[in-house]
Amino acid sequence: MIPFQFITAFLLMTMGIYALLYKRNLIKLVLALDIIDSGIHLLLISFGYRIEAGQIPTAPIYTGYETVKSAMVAPLPQALTLTSIVIGVCVLSLAMALTINAYRHYGSLDVNKLRRLRG
Amino acid sequence: MGSDMGLIVKTTARATIPLIGIFGAYIVSHGHLTPGGGFQGGATIAGAGILFLIAFGFGEMKRRYDHHLYSALEGLGGLAFLGIAMLGMGVAFFYNTLWHSGPFFNGQPGTLLSAGYLPVMNLAVGLKVFAGLVSAMVAIAAYGRWKE
Amino acid sequence: MMLPYLIIIPLFGAFATPIVGLAGRKAREPWAIFITALTLGVAAELFYTVWKSGEILVYTLGAKSPLGQGVGFPIRIVWEVDLLGALFALMVTFIAFVAVLYSSEYMKHDTGLEKYYTLVLVLEVGMLGIAITGDLFNFYVFLEIMSIASYALVAFRNDTWEGIEAGIKYMFTGSLASSFILLGIVLLYGQYGTLTMAYLAKMIAENPTFTAKVALGLLAGGLLFKSGAVPVHMWLADAHPAAPSSISAMLSGLVIKIGGTYALARLAFSVFGMGVSTKTVGWIIILFACATLIVGNAMAIIQTDMKRLFAFSSVGQIGYILLGIGIGLAAYGSDVGNVALAGAIYHTVNHAIMKALLFLVAGAVIHQLGTKNLNELSGIARKMPVTSFAFLVGAAAIIGLPPLNGFASKWLIYESSALFNPFLAAIAIIGTAFCTAAYIRVLFTFFGRPSERVMNATEPGKAMLVPMLILVLAIIVMGLFPWVISEKVMIPAAKTLENAGAYVTALLGGA
Numbered sequence: 001m002i003p004f005q006f007i008t009a010f011l012l013m014t015m016g017i018y019a020l021l022y023k024r025n026l027i028k029l030v031l032a033l034d035i036i037d038s039g040i041h042l043l044l045i046s047f048g049y050r051i052e053a054g055q056i057p058t059a060p061i062y063t064g065y066e067t068v069k070s071a072m073v074a075p076l077p078q079a080l081t082l083t084s085i086v087i088g089v090c091v092l093s094l095a096m097a098l099t100i101n102a103y104r105h106y107g108s109l110d111v112n113k114l115r116r117l118r119g
Numbered sequence: 120m121g122s123d124m125g126l127i128v129k130t131t132a133r134a135t136i137p138l139i140g141i142f143g144a145y146i147v148s149h150g151h152l153t154p155g156g157g158f159q160g161g162a163t164i165a166g167a168g169i170l171f172l173i174a175f176g177f178g179e180m181k182r183r184y185d186h187h188l189y190s191a192l193e194g195l196g197g198l199a200f201l202g203i204a205m206l207g208m209g210v211a212f213f214y215n216t217l218w219h220s221g222p223f224f225n226g227q228p229g230t231l232l233s234a235g236y237l238p239v240m241n242l243a244v245g246l247k248v249f250a251g252l253v254s255a256m257v258a259i260a261a262y263g264r265w266k267e
Numbered sequence: 268m269m270l271p272y273l274i275i276i277p278l279f280g281a282f283a284t285p286i287v288g289l290a291g292r293k294a295r296e297p298w299a300i301f302i303t304a305l306t307l308g309v310a311a312e313l314f315y316t317v318w319k320s321g322e323i324l325v326y327t328l329g330a331k332s333p334l335g336q337g338v339g340f341p342i343r344i345v346w347e348v349d350l351l352g353a354l355f356a357l358m359v360t361f362i363a364f365v366a367v368l369y370s371s372e373y374m375k376h377d378t379g380l381e382k383y384y385t386l387v388l389v390l391e392v393g394m395l396g397i398a399i400t401g402d403l404f405n406f407y408v409f410l411e412i413m414s415i416a417s418y419a420l421v422a423f424r425n426d427t428w429e430g431i432e433a434g435i436k437y438m439f440t441g442s443l444a445s446s447f448i449l450l451g452i453v454l455l456y457g458q459y460g461t462l463t464m465a466y467l468a469k470m471i472a473e474n475p476t477f478t479a480k481v482a483l484g485l486l487a488g489g490l491l492f493k494s495g496a497v498p499v500h501m502w503l504a505d506a507h508p509a510a511p512s513s514i515s516a517m518l519s520g521l522v523i524k525i526g527g528t529y530a531l532a533r534l535a536f537s538v539f540g541m542g543v544s545t546k547t548v549g550w551i552i553i554l555f556a557c558a559t560l561i562v563g564n565a566m567a568i569i570q571t572d573m574k575r576l577f578a579f580s581s582v583g584q585i586g587y588i589l590l591g592i593g594i595g596l597a598a599y600g601s602d603v604g605n606v607a608l609a610g611a612i613y614h615t616v617n618h619a620i621m622k623a624l625l626f627l628v629a630g631a632v633i634h635q636l637g638t639k640n641l642n643e644l645s646g647i648a649r650k651m652p653v654t655s656f657a658f659l660v661g662a663a664a665i666i667g668l669p670p671l672n673g674f675a676s677k678w679l680i681y682e683s684s685a686l687f688n689p690f691l692a693a694i695a696i697i698g699t700a701f702c703t704a705a706y707i708r709v710l711f712t713f714f715g716r717p718s719e720r721v722m723n724a725t726e727p728g729k730a731m732l733v734p735m736l737i738l739v740l741a742i743i744v745m746g747l748f749p750w751v752i753s754e755k756v757m758i759p760a761a762k763t764l765e766n767a768g769a770y771v772t773a774l775l776g777g778a
C-alpha cells in the first residue's frame with residue numbers, strides 16, 4: 001500500500017503543475033511554484049519518518065535525548081528541507097519583486113499581456 | 120499619508136514588537152539545541168520589522184531604515200559566516216575547530232555553550248537573514264509608491 | 268590544497284562588495300576585477316595540478332575523511348574534481364573575468380552597481396560549485412544559487428519592460444525545471460538513502476530500480492530545460508537578449524552549459540553510467556540534439572535583432588554539444604564515443620569563448636549606437652573597425668572555418684557522428700549551413716553601405732575593447748594548436764568522464 005503522505009505530496013505537485021499551466025494571474029503562478037515545492041518538501045520529510053520497533057518517532061531534538069525512550073526521525077531530510085525552504089523564500093521574494101515590476105510596466109497581472117517579446 | 124493603522128493596532132504593535140524580537144533572539148541563540156536556528160530566528164526578528172512597517176506605515180519606516188547600513192550588515196553576516204567556516208582551514212573548510220580544540224563553545228553537548236561554531240554561525244546567519252528580509256520588504260513596499 | 272579557495276574567494280568578494288561600495292563609487296569595479304582575477308589564478312593552478320597528475324581530487328568539507336565513524340559509507344559533503352571539472356572551472360573563471368572587466372565600462376551608466384557585482388560574483392560561485400561538487404544536494408544548492416542570480420541579473424534593468432518580461436519568463440521556467448531536479452534528487456535519496464554521487468553510482472550499479480530511472484528522467488528533463496533544448500528553448504531566446512550584454516555573455520557562454528549540459532553529462536556518466544542502459548539514454552539525448560540543432564540554427568536566420576540572433580545560435584550550438592554527449596553515451600566505451608565526447612567538451616569550451624565574444628561585440632554596438640536592430644546597423648565596419656574585426660573572428664570561429672578554434676571541435680563531432688550514424692552527420696552539416704547563412708547575413712550588414720545612423724558612431728573605450736581583444740587572441744591561439752589541445756586535454760577529459768569506476772574508487776578507496 002502506498003503511504004498516504006506520498007499520495008498527498010503527489011496531489012500537491014499535480015495541483016501546482018495544473019495551476020502553473022492553466023492559471024493566468026501572475027500571483028497565482030507564483031503560488032503554484034510554491035505549492036509544487038511544498039509537495040516535494042512533504043515527500044522529502046516523509047522519507048525520514050521511520051517507525052522502528054513499533055514506536056512513534058519524535059523530532060530530532062538533542063537536548064535531553066537520553067531521557068527520550070522512543071526513536072527519532074532521521075535528521076538529514078529535515079536539514080535538506082530547511083535548505084530547500086530557504087531557497088524557496090529567495091525565489092518567492094524575487095518573483096514577487098518581478099511581479100510588482102511587471103504590474104508597473106503592463107498595468108495588469110494577466111500573463112497573456114506579457115507577450116511583447118516576439119520573433 | 121494614510122498608510123498607517125489605527126490606535127489599537129499601533130499600541131498592540133508597540134507592545135508585541137519587543138516580544139517578537141526577544142523570541143527571535145531566543146530561536147537564534149538556541150539554534151544548535153532546539154528546532155530553529157539562524158534562518159528561522161532571523162525571519163522571526165524580521166517579522167517584527169515587517170509588523171512595524173505595516174502598523175506605522177512606510178513613511179515612519181523610511182525614517183528609521185538606512186539602506187547602506189542594512190546592506191553592510193548583510194555583508195557582515197555573510198563575511199562572519201565565511202570567516203568562521205575558515206577557522207579550521209588547517210584541516211578542512213568548515214572543520215569545527217572550536218568544538219574539537221577551541222577555547223570556548225566546547226562544553227557538554229546539550230548545554231548552551233557547546234557545539235563549536237554552530238551558535239556563532241547561527242548568529243551570523245540570523246543577522247544576514249534579518250537584514251536581508253527587512254531590506255527586501257522595504258524595497259517591495261517602496262515599489263507600491265510609484266504612483267505618488 | 269587550493270580547491271576550497273575556488274569557492275571562498277568569490278564568495279568573500281560577493282559578501283564584501285556592499286561594504287567596499289561604502290568606500291566610494293570608484294572602488295567597486297577594481298574590487299570585482301581583482302576578485303575575479305584572483306579566482307582565475309586559483310582555477311588555473313587547480314587545472315594545472317589536476318592535468319599534470321591525472322588524478323581525481325577529493326576534498327571533504329568539515330573533516331579529514333568523508334566516511335562516517337564506524338560506518339563504511341560517506342556521510343559528509345564531498346567535492347570531487349576530475350580533469351573535466353577543473354577544465355570547466357577554468358573556463359568559468361576566464362569568461363567571468365573578461366565579462367567583469369567589460370562591464371566596468373559597459374555598466375557605468377546604470378545605478379545599483381554594488382548589487383550588480385554582488386550578483387555576478389554569486390553567479391560565479393554557483394557555476395564553480397556545480398563544476399566541483401560531488402554531492403547531489405550540494406549540486407542542487409549551487410544550481411539554485413546560480414539560477415537565482417541569473418534571474419535577478421536578467422531583470423537587472425528593471426526600468427525597461429524587456430528585462431522584466433524576460434526575467435519573469437526565465438524565472439517561471441527555471442523554477443519549474445529546478446523543481447523537477449529537486450524531485451529527482453529526492454526520489455534518489457528516498458530509494459538509496461545517500462546523496463554522495465560516487466556512492467550513489469555504486470548503489471545504482473548494484474541495484475538499478477525503476478525509481479532510479481524515473482529520477483534520471485526527471486533530472487534529465489530539468490537539465491534539458493535549463494540548457495535550452497528545443498521543445499523548451501523559448502525562454503532562452505527571450506532571456507539572453509534582454510539581459511545586459513556582459514551578462515548575456517555569461518549566460519550564453521557559461522550558465523546553459525555548466526547548469527545544463529555539464530550537469531547532464533556528469534549525472535548520466537558518473538552517477539547513472541554503470542546502472543542504466545546508456546544506449547537508450549544516449550539515443551534520447553541524440554533525438555533532442557537533432558531537433559535543437561536544426562531549429563536553433565534555422566530560427567537564427569530570420570531574426571532582425573542582433574542579440575536574439577546570437578541567442579538562437581546558442582540554442583543551435585547547444586545542439587552540437589548534446590549530440591556529442593548523446594553519441595558518447597550511445598557508443599559508450601568505444602573509440603567513436605570517446606571522440607564524440609571529446610568533441611562535445613572541446614566545443615563547450617570553444618563556444619563559451621566565441622559566444623562571449625559575440626555578445627560583447629553586440630554590447631559594444633548597443634553602447635555606442637543605442638540599437639541592436641540589424642536593419643539600422645548597415646556599414647558599421649567603417650566607423651568601428653576593431654569591433655567589426657572582433658565580430659569577424661567570432662563569426663568565422665562559430666561557423667567553423669579551419670584556422671580558428673571552432674573548426675577542430677566541430678570536426679571531432681562530425682567525424683564521430685559520421686562513424687556512428689551517417690544520418691546524424693548529415694543533420695549536423697545542415698545545421699552548420701543554417702548557421703553560416705545567419706552569420707553571413709550579419710557580416711553583410713556590418714560591411715555594407717553605411718547608413719545615416721552609423722555615421723556618428725565611434726569605437727568604444729579601452730575597457731570594452733581590451734576584453735574583446737583578449738577573447739580574439741584566445742580564439743586565434745586555440746585555433747593554432749587544435750590537435751595538441753585535443754590530444755593533451757580534451758581526450759583525457761573525455762576518458763576521465765567515461766571512466767565512472769575511477770570516480771567511485773577515488774572517493775571510496777579500492778572497494
